[in-house]
Amino acid sequence: MKKYFCVIFFLGLSISSGAFAQTSKTVSEDFNSFFAKFNSDPKFQISRVIFPLKYKMNNDDFELTDYTMTKEKYRTLHLNNKADEKHLKRTLSVKKSKATLEQRGLDNGIYVDYIFELKDNQWFLKTWVDQST
Template structure:
């Protein structure tokens, strides 16, 4: 009886591992997604779930949390074509962070994306630019 349970356990585990690998291989490529996100306004809007919370600073340089609605949202250009900041992409299996750091400017922002149902979505950002 123990052998049957062990064999069933191994079979189920192998099927789950195979399903996870298949789902991973069907996931959208982040760089391809980001290119389209930057170029196509409608695509960008389709990959943002409104409303969402962002963290920023107020006029007194105090941290605040703000709810971003579609009405208040401005189209983002998250490409690294800028002389005033450096951009770095940190990519994990289900999360990506685009860090923008100013070069002799006050730019300091992180844009956080998550992979949901094999598609990338903007989740939030933290902007502590001064």
Template sequence: MTNSNNADEEDFDEFFKKFTSDSVFQMERTKFPFRVIWLTEDGEMTHETEKEDWTHSTFHYEDNYATRQVDGYTQEIKLFGDSVRLEQRGVDNGIYVDYLFIRENGKWILFTGRDYSD
């Protein structure tokens, strides 16, 4: 994935590799409180995680995750200029999660999450 037209702008692939492997870097590049929007029967609900409660996420994915017997899902990264959406979609289940990364001042940050799983 190529996404940087300017030498001052961070490449998403390089950022993501470090973001997923370095817990300190991940905390530095996550907007806190980290907000996740959940879809409920009553509408949207928001949950916020403070920095001290953050758990490092590797976003590790292997192709065989799509064919697992339980909770199979796919993961795809989609680039939209200065934003990236990491999509996790269930296979024959209700998993439907997005993570939004945005580029601010040339640097990528994890901005928010949306969980519309059922």
């Protein structure tokens, strides 16, 4: 009887540790896959923006000012439009839990950084800083 109890105990222990190992190794979402869907699916995009969206933008006096946007006022962004490439240079930097998309205009004054954040293994647009002139 003692033998069976030990076998059942160790079997149960190994099953529970295997289940724990599977749940603790959740994989973070791939940024490139996220970014492709973010730019092609408006509903997905809205679901992946942290609202109220806090962002910075130059005011009429070219002073960087803090703003807040509600979900109702948000307009879908198109951050990978190929037609923009003749006016715009894009640089993407992806770190462990932060990604920054820099958009720099080619002789047109555009200067915007979009900042994405990894939360609970999913990417979200956290903010942007628009210093365009």
